Amino acid sequence: MARNKDYFGLNYIVSIILAIIPFTAWILGAITRFTEGKIVAGIIRLIGLGFILWILDLIFMIAKGSICRILNI
Numbered sequence: 001m002a003r004n005k006d007y008f009g010l011n012y013i014v015s016i017i018l019a020i021i022p023f024t025a026w027i028l029g030a031i032t033r034f035t036e037g038k039i040v041a042g043i044i045r046l047i048g049l050g051f052i053l054w055i056l057d058l059i060f061m062i063a064k065g066s067i068c069r070i071l072n073i
Helices: 012-020 022-035 039-047 050-064
Strands: none
Touching: 012 022, 012 050, 022 039, 022 050
16 A cells, blocks of 8 residues: 555555544644645634544545545635
8 A cells, every 4th residue: 555645745554543633633634735835725624624624534544545635725
């Protein structure tokens, strides 16, 4: 499984472990979106929809190896 698109290019297993922990998934998801230049998506990850995006990120990380990208601005 050479899927390591998100969470700073970390190993797939390490990314899954970080995605399981709600606080780290919330912060790392926001940082990832900010580093991509998607300021609005990063702010939304920080201030709202935390639980819903955490569940979606966990599902997407397991299935695709990357976080959920619904808002691309």
